[in-house]
Amino acid sequence: MLQRTYSEEEFESDYYYIETSNPDKAGELKDFSIDLYRRQCLLAYDNELFEISINPNDQEFGDLKKALEKLTENRGHLIIHD
Numbered sequence: 712m713l714q715r716t717y718s719e720e721e722f723e724s725d726y727y728y729i730e731t732s733n734p735d736k737a738g739e740l741k742d743f744s745i746d747l748y749r750r751q752c753l754l755a756y757d758n759e760l761f762e763i764s765i766n767p768n769d770q771e772f773g774d775l776k777k778a779l780e781k782l783t784e785n786r787g788h789l790i791i792h793d
Contacts, residue, residue: 713740713754713782727782729756744788745779 712730727740736759743756749772754761767775776791783789 715782727786729754731761740787742787744790745783746790746792747776747779748792 714728714730715725716728717725728738729740730737736757738757740756743754745755746753749767750765752763752765752775754763765775779789779791
C-alpha cells in the first residue's frame, strides 16, 4: 500500500509511506522509482524491487497514472509504459 500522510503542523511537510506484508520493508518513500505497465507496476525502494500485478480497465489505468504522477511529483521517478 502506498499512502500520503498529511502534516498536522504548518512547519511540517507531507510525506509518502509504503506498507508491505513484511513490516521490515515498510517506511517513508524518499528515493524510489516506479515503472508502470498495463499489467504490472514495479517499485524500486530501499534496494528492494516490488512487483505488483495489476489488471485495470482503461479508466482505472488512467486514474492510476494520475495518482502516481502526483505521488512522484518532486519525489521519485515515474516511467509510464502505455
